[in-house]
Amino acid sequence: MAGIYVHIPFCKSKCRYCDFASFSDKLCYAESYMACVYREMAKRKEELKNYSFNTLYIGGGTPSVIDESYIAMLVAAAKKNFNLSADAEITIEMNPGTVSARKIGVYKKCGINRFSVGLQTAVNSQLADLGRVHTLNEFVTCAKLLKGENFSADVMIGLKNQTAEDVEKTIETAAAFGASHISMYALTPEDGTPVYTDYLNGELPDGDEVAALYEMGVKRLKELGFDRYEVSNFAKKGKESRHNLNYWRRGEYIGFGVSASSCINDVRFTNTFDLDEYFKCILSDNFAVIDRQEIDKEGQEEEYIMLALRTERGIDTADYKSKFNADFAKKYSSQIKRLERFLSVDEKSVKIKPEHLFVQNSIIIEFFN
């Protein structure tokens, strides 16, 4: 099974931490852009005709900022060009400040069955600090519109002046208004973003403080019935994101639109990050790929380990064997021995112990060549 990703690079205003391909002043190009996306999909139709897809993920940017009719056409285009299974998980990302009852109605009608809402924090001053365009109230309104739907809320930790109570309040708000899934990320100050300046000025919590917020958050989420299935992702039973699980199992996926990435047949490729360049390529009947990399066997295995160890279930040794034709515990016996305090190993799996999941990098790199 494989996934489809579509990138919508528009937003109302750029958040202070954002380093994605996303433009706040180019909404007027939405129609042309979507036309190009449909065209790009059609161009991939032949090559992917033997693939079955079971997830479609519309991300951004802010997909909810463009006219809902484009989204409906997008879902239709995906269904028309690819074998998208009838029970496919179809997710759209939304900013609580850009939704309406009408929009959600259209989304549901066209087949979207999962909503990912960027709450980030329930503290209005921190929302403003991040440059988010919405308030807590708007999230509440949005959540009410999604009542009964399968929706996820994003929560950020490690914000300027953020306390444990702030994180707790954010989690509780998301849970109280019906989220069935919560992604809890540590803010990553990327070079070139305004938040990076905050980081350089020492205004952000340090690693230990973030770790404390994380541990508290994990505990509170568990109490509220959200099980961690990946280091930053928590879900009520059966509500895990299938689309994202596919990434962590090193599954195949095809991406459309500016900056979208794909991994098909052990080749990773990425589209241009430049909107004009994307238009130019698609309109001249070319693809817009700027980077293409074949992953060799060793690279595949390292990716597999790196991604699987992010998840609660870890490395499924039977799955590993079917993919790499080797016994994981045997091949990595010296690493497993050296790291035994941090790993939990049985016949079926090798995983990082829950209490060490937040220090996984130095564990993962031990398995690299």
Next chain:
Amino acid sequence: MNSKNVRNFCIIAHIDHGKSTLADRLMEKTGQVSKREMEDQLLDSMDIERERGITIKLTPVRMFYTAKDGQEYELNLIDTPGHVDFTYEVSRSLAACEGAILIVDASQGVEAQTLANVYLALENNLEILPVINKIDLPSARPDEVKAEIEEVIGLDASYAPLVSAKEGIGIEDVLEAVIKYFPSPEGNTKAPLRALIFDSYYDNYKGVILFVRIKEGRVKSGDKIKTFRSDKIYEVVETGVFSPNLLPKDELSAGDVGYIAASIKSILDVAVGDTVTLADNPAPEPLAGYKKVQSVVFCGIYPLDGSRFNDLKEAILKLQLNDASLIFEPDNSVALGFGFRCGFLGLLHMEIIQERIEREFGLEIITTAPSVSYKVVKTDGETLFVDNPSHLPPQSEIEHMEEPIVKADIYSPPDYLGQIMDLCREKRGTFLQMTYLDKSRVRLEYDLPLNEIIFDFFDSIKSRTRGYASFDYELKGYERSKLVKLDILLNGEPCDALSMIVHEDSAYTRGRTLCENLKEAIPRQLFEVPVQAAIGGKIIARETVKAVRKDVLAKCYGGDITRKKKLLEKQKEGKKRMRSIGSVEVPSEVFMQILKTNKD
């Protein structure tokens, strides 16, 4: 050229008094290099020399000058280092010369190394020509400095040329004085060859290049030569002079300064200070060589990647050829594996060698904290010298220990006397005497334990006197002292490479500071790491490197996978730059942390 018209000389001075700049001007004036080719500090050809603005290696150059008497002269100049650590380099160049230009800064006057270098020159029976430099500076006081030279050194400075090497003033006066006051070389060109090797280096094509001063006889290509140290015979393939690059010349004869290439492949067959002679007509006696180098500071050098031991060995052998003051022997450490114990003339010398190994040979190395050589008298009466703390016999077998003491000369304006005396007291110094050279300058003499001054004494004295004081020292002998071995334990395991020998009174402070420094320098690991200092099994200080709590890439979805993997690979690379000591990953710089005694 008639040897009457040859002058072999060097330039000596305190550091920063302008040796290399004057050498540049002399070359420019004699047309050795055109103005266009002129780079500042032409003779400082090593990258490190240019970057640090110091001369490390002696560099010879030959110049021609038509003097006011209408005759043409050949002038062989050897530029020398000024830092106290490189006295050995200076002494070698002195042996190749008849005269020495002594540069004294017109505003700073006589400094510690001015004096030290003058004594060296006098020991070698050189004629000394004082030159007052930097007379263009507003603070120049040439007359007072002349008086100081006469009073402190006892040289007649009345004829000293007044110069600004920077501005090109008085350069001709220097050249004329060189011709007038320095003797021409003597030596029988008919006698059997005797050539003193004063330097050498390894050339990938020509083999070992010997820098020689021909004292007697002559040598040309095709000659069979040998040295007194080895019986191997080599055929000379090229002789030549320094211009300053190697310039072939058919023959070298008594009085000449030049080089010999003889396809010498084995670095071990030649030694600086040895004498070259002809195989079929050997001289009966070698020339007096140099005093054996006395290493002052010792440290262990290990390859970061243990499998590169042989590359490190090759590098050290080649460096020794170029730097005879570097001594070494194989060593091994429980923590660091196979490496070398090396001896240096001082801390700067040690730093330079480390840097040269890394730069010139592309090797990454770990160096352990420097130590001096202690004398250990055992209960059974045996006496041994220990420069590696991990070779110290058990406490129960030691009757007593002695440490090296130096006599230090400190020159300073009187305003800083208090600070200097405080520093010397902190460093366990014994005051000997104080002399006023004039109103503005005082000479202080102290006895100081060498292990107190090798670390940061030089920097401390500079910072406490805002750079005004100068310092030089010579070894005096050994004195009985209460010394103990301070061990460091990482995660409960002793780490031999971090052990040090310290005075009993400062052991607690050192132990504490060291643990604090190590706590900062060792990155946090997956588990908590106790860092402890111990004396003979008794723990005297402890710090804890806390376990890392966050080490995760927050998000990782479709588009991130390649980028995130690269980040992890980078982290893995960083880890390769560390050494595992037991279960603890330690960056290579940690072993130098011992150097930092306090935070000033």
